[in-house]
Amino acid sequence: MSESGEDEHTRPLSSSSARKRPHSSALELGPRKKATTQDPLVHHGRHFGRAIHAFCNIQTLIVNGLLRMSERMNEPDESLTAEERREHMVFRELLRQVPGLEKRMMESSEEDVIIIAELIQKGANGARADDTKGIKSAVVDWIxxxxxxxxxxxxxxxxxxxxxxxxxxxxxxxxxxxxxxxxxxxxxxxxxxxxxxxxxxxxxxxxxxxxxxxxxxxxxxxxxxxxxxxxxxxxxxxxxxxxxxxxxxxxxxxxxxxxxxxxxxxxxxxxxxxxxxxxxxxxxxxxxxxxxxxxxxxxxxxxxxxxxxxxxxxxxxxxxxxFPVYADPERLPSKDSALARIREKRAALLIGGRKLLSSG
Structure with a gap:
């Protein structure tokens, strides 16, 4: 509000200010807005919620995980309760999924760690909301x-x-x-x-x-x-x-x-x-x-x-x-294939080597 009592948004523009302000029309797109860059942690959080844990309190998970890493580093896993072991396994999986996350958190203040947790949580919540909406519609076709x-x-x-x-x-x-x-x-x-x-x-x-x-x-x-x-x-x-x-x-x-x-x-x-x-x-x-x-x-x-x-x-x-290209690691190679022959020869060499050692 100006000293004269007029709101600056309602006060008539002077001719000089009208010339300075760029022309805007409802029929024109106007200047393009700058794209906002989303923190990669939100992106990783989306996958975390889908593939690692859906109902996780990320902030508590990270705080507890960091405490265990700093205070109980040398303690055996047996000292943890079953629930603590499960929680720490989820925490380790989060660190594995997000490149550089452990180093980033170790170098961050407590406030920054909370921000990191909030960004990951945002991603997890957003993915769940998107999936809920998408499946709600698609499931009708499937049934x-x-x-x-x-x-x-x-x-x-x-x-x-x-x-x-x-x-x-x-x-x-x-x-x-x-x-x-x-x-x-x-x-x-x-x-x-x-x-x-x-x-x-x-x-x-x-x-x-x-x-x-x-x-x-x-x-x-x-x-x-x-x-x-x-x-x-x-x-x-x-x-x-x-x-x-x-x-x-x-x-x-x-x-x-x-x-x-x-x-x-x-x-x-x-x-x-x-x-x-x-x-x-x-x-x-x-x-x-x-x-x-x-x-x-x-x-x-x-x-x-x-x-x-x-x-x-x-x-x-x-x-x-x-994943159609997925292969069961226990599946044997096709009979008479090159792979099968390579493995047969390797096994024969190993057996021969053991016999020489035992005879010597």
Whole structure:
């Protein structure tokens, strides 16, 4: 406000000031704005949330990780609790993913470390929001039978008609072990008499949406719905309906992702489950969808050493779905191939060398 009481934005321009101010027209684009450069940490944060840990408090993770590195460097891992070991493993994976991050943090003040954490968190949150929006729309196509239509119709950007309110999404969200075709069970799911906890996994996780109570590992986390969502998120939306190519693209290629990670499977399962529900807002504290508990329960199974054989088979299966050039390291080379002959000769030389040593 000027001394005369006139606001500078409303006071009439003098002829001299009018000449100095550049002409602007609503029908002209005007000067191009300078592009803002986004910190690379935001970019890395997007991949961290998708492929390393989706519900992580980045600031706490970094602060705790740095403290362990400085104060407990010489202590054995056995001195940590199981939760601390798991958290530190996630922290080390973050350092591995982001080149130069450890050095940058070691040379930063406490305030700068907090800023670093905020930038990574921004990326993780932004990716989750983008994926939630994208899968919410695309999932309608994936659950619609070829050449048919859903009845009633599900709007791509509206969630109120989903969840147990719709026959198709209800069947996919029905907890394994419950019979969606049972009228009484269906009614209780619809009216909320049966509350579904996050660790009650839905049929949509299973191949052909079929659950075998005698063999609960059979088909688990191998549904076509999950594969579609993974491709949509990590390779490209167009790769869902196309034959896989021998090259990586999209987010996977950008971040140098050459194989599927266990957290990425849990993340995609969580996103698909949420997309099928009628819940409007994706929130870690939402007790209706219980998304964080759902995510962690899948991750705990995949990281359980007791389940290693089944998990290894599952990871090999996933890598062959997403990365066609993926090779099982235990797969033997083709019989009579040059590679097979090279390995045979190497083995023969080693055996011969051992015999000479033993005879001498």
């Amino acid at each position: 619609t039978p070829k050449g048919q239509a859903l009845n009633p119709h599900i709007h791509r950007n509206v969630k109120s008609g989903r969840g147990f309110n719709h026959e198709r999404t209800g069947a996919l969200l029905c907890p394994a072990g419950l019979d969606w075709s049972n009228t009484e069970i269906k009614a209780k799911l619809v009216n909320g008499q049966i509350q579904v906890a996050g660790d009650q996994w839905p049929l949509m996780l299973y191949a052909n949406y079929s659950y075998d109570a005698e063999d609960p590992w059979n088909g688990l986390l191998r549904s076509g719905l999950l594969v579609n969502a993974f491709k949509h998120t990590f390779t490209s939306p167009s790769s869902v309906d196309q034959e896989p190519k021998a090259t990586r693209s999209g987010n996977a290629r950008i971040h140098g992702m050459r194989s599927v990670t266990k957290p990425s499977i849990a993340y995609i399962a969580t996103q698909v489950r949420f997309a099928l529900t009628s819940a409007q807002v994706f929130s870690r504290t939402d007790h209706v969808t219980d998304s964080e508990r759902f995510y962690n329960s899948i991750l705990e199974l995949l990281e359980d050493p007791e389940e290693k054989d089944e998990v290894d088979q599952l990871m090999t299966w996933w890598n062959r779905q997403i």
